[in-house]
Amino acid sequence: MAEPTVKAADTGSPVVLLEGVTRDFGETVVTRVLKSIDFRLGGGEFTALTGPSGSGKSTLLNLVGLLDRATTGRVCLDGVDTAGLDDTALTRLRGGSIGFVFQFHHLLPAFTALENVMLPGIARQGRPSAALRKKALELLDRVGLSDRLKFKPSALSGGQQQRVAIARALCLNPRLILADEPTGNLDTEASDQVFELLRQINREEHTAFLVVTHDLNIAARCDRIVELVDGRITSERAAAPGGG
Numbered sequence: 001m002a003e004p005t006v007k008a009a010d011t012g013s014p015v016v017l018l019e020g021v022t023r024d025f026g027e028t029v030v031t032r033v034l035k036s037i038d039f040r041l042g043g044g045e046f047t048a049l050t051g052p053s054g055s056g057k058s059t060l061l062n063l064v065g066l067l068d069r070a071t072t073g074r075v076c077l078d079g080v081d082t083a084g085l086d087d088t089a090l091t092r093l094r095g096g097s098i099g100f101v102f103q104f105h106h107l108l109p110a111f112t113a114l115e116n117v118m119l120p121g122i123a124r125q126g127r128p129s130a131a132l133r134k135k136a137l138e139l140l141d142r143v144g145l146s147d148r149l150k151f152k153p154s155a156l157s158g159g160q161q162q163r164v165a166i167a168r169a170l171c172l173n174p175r176l177i178l179a180d181e182p183t184g185n186l187d188t189e190a191s192d193q194v195f196e197l198l199r200q201i202n203r204e205e206h207t208a209f210l211v212v213t214h215d216l217n218i219a220a221r222c223d224r225i226v227e228l229v230d231g232r233i234t235s236e237r238a239a240a241p242g243g244g
């Protein structure tokens with residue numbers, strides 16, 4: 001296979017920049033779950049986030065995804081410091097920049113694969129359009145599900161459901177995809193297919209990825225592995241060259 005062309009990051013600013021980020025939970029007893037996190041994700045970078053259960057990976061992903069706010073520190077997305085933004089502005093920034101893929105796909109059971117992929121666009125535009133439908137058809141083709149457009153999630157395999165979720169995450173052309181254990185629920189073969197699809201999107205669209213995974217084989221196929229232990233980043237290293 002031809003080596004993908006590595007494009008330079010299109011702006012000087014990273015897609016994600018965290019500086020001195022902490023996150024506390026609890027009122028009477030306060031637990032500091034994230035402890036002074038500094039982290040940078042460049043345009044088009046594909047990074048794995050690993051670490052023991054309870055180390056704060058999902059908490060960190062929620063902060064980067066603007067689903068939660070840091071207790072202290074700076075969270076910048078696409079060069080925008082999010083501290084000063086109200087919830088409406090956060091929602092707009094999130095919708096325009098970030099796609100989400102979770103371990104359990106969160107597809108809506110009453111809707112078909114095609115409708116599920118169109119949902120982020122409908123949420124933004126208020127109604128489906130011909131252009132949105134065309135985009136969703138292209139995305140489902142891309143994830144290999146052109147023959148499953150009218151299937152409801154319950155009639156799809158776990159790997160197929162996850163591929164619908166990936167197509168949905170791409171609906172609004174995000175610069176960043178956040179994935180929390182995207183292959184955690186799949187057998188080895190489906191897991192490989194889903195991971196390869198994410199990597200392919202990364203190569204072709206230059207989409208940046210931050211992927212939480214417990215799977216060391218998956219982590220080794222990312223560009224970089226960041227390890228979180230007890231709320232701190234304890235190591236950051238390049239994965240094996242040629243990974244993915």
Ligand SMILES: Nc1ncnc2c1ncn2[C@@H]1O[C@H](COP(=O)(O)OP(=O)(O)OP(=O)(O)O)[C@@H](O)[C@H]1O
Nearest residue numbers: 025026031033051052053054055056057058059060
């Ligand atoms: N809303 C919350 N309120 C209180 N504590 C929380 C909350 N969310 C997370 N925590 C705590 O923060 C710690 C980190 O949780 P988190 O879900 O980020 O871990 P994780 O690294 O994603 O673990 P896993 O690999 O099991 O998914 C845990 O001890 C958890 O109990």
Ligand SMILES: [Mg+2]
Nearest residue numbers: 057058059180
């Ligand atoms: Mg988690």
